[in-house]
Amino acid sequence: MTGSASDQKFSLSKLQSLLGVSRAVLSGLVSAGFVKPVRGRRNELRFSFQDVVLLRTAYQLQSANIPARKILRSLERLRTSLPAELPLTGIRITAVGNAIAVRSGPAQWEADSGQLLLDFEVAQVKGDVAFLDSAPRGAREAHIQAEEWFELGEELTATDRRGAEHAYRKAMELLPVAHYGAYTNLGVLLCEDRRGEEALAVFDRALEYFPEDCQLHFNRAVALEELDRGDDALDGYRRCLELAPDYADAHYNLARLNELRGDRQGALRHYNAYRRLQEP
Known part of the structure; x- marks a missing residue:
């Protein structure tokens, strides 16, 4: 191509x-x-x-x-x-x-x-x-409507966060299968708005459909940090790196959490990995 x-x-x-x-x-x-x-x-x-x-x-x-x-x-x-x-x-x-x-x-x-x-x-x-x-006409129409709601959510995120949340939830409700973008965007939006429990619930549901997705594991770990669940967040970042060893931000967050817990060796290892991945 x-x-x-x-x-x-x-x-x-x-x-x-x-x-x-x-x-x-x-x-x-x-x-x-x-x-x-x-x-x-x-x-x-x-x-x-x-x-x-x-x-x-x-x-x-x-x-x-x-x-x-x-x-x-x-x-x-x-x-x-x-x-x-x-x-x-x-x-x-x-x-x-x-x-x-x-x-x-x-x-x-x-x-x-x-x-x-x-x-x-x-x-x-x-x-x-x-x-x-291939599906009955009603399911096809629901798919189209879900995409339109998702696009509306993307448009509203910067100006009307409640409206964006409603749009993403409508997309998730209408689509017969999991809408990855709607789950991801909604979870991030809720986390940014300090609604960690709700964000965690969204990411947990998304991982039922996409259990091997490194981005979802990373985002879930961020939500866990917001909830002061540092040990669980560490596990989440580690799982992210199991799936994607070159995920630089996961290395950085692991280094930061290890440093806060007094694990200097672990912090240094992940800081070095992060710096290596940032090199041009």
Whole structure:
């Protein structure tokens, strides 16, 4: 996948809310080579519309226990069939027998052959992209409404925090599956507002859906610190580092907590790790 950063309009956090999967899962798919995003001005990952569709496809096939080699081969063929931008008619990608079929409006074409198990749509929502899993019409409409509430929450966070909280809770209520972005943003908002118990409850619920997500474990540990539960926070930061050893902020917070507890050796170890990770 090539192109300049300006052509890649989706951030990693936006992908999380679109696909409903954790940062760890997305990072794993990127590391496996399913897509090749570019770097933005601040060295952040940026994804194209094609990347979004390919990652969703890879996740579906991976969940169906299809071998990585078959997924890579399928995606390479699918990649050549995808437009650079989402057409006004939307796109439907589905399994037809043993092939991937791509349909845009009245046109339908085969993109791959092999053992594939997926069936989803890509549709316009306020000029952006939303995925609609095969489901009754009511569930699809709920998915769209949940994305709109989530986007409203993002818009309101800086100016109307109560309104943002309401919007995130509506997104969580409407979406049949866990909305990673809504859980994450709501938990952070509550923590920033010194509502630690509520934030902790949100992160605990999110971890039921995304137990291996390092960001959720980190955020939960921050909430525990707000509640003066330092020992539990230490465990949370350690769990974060088990999942993501290069998570610099977790090293820093562990160093700080160890220092407060008089564990100079532990503090030094994590401060050194933090400084090493901050080097250019």
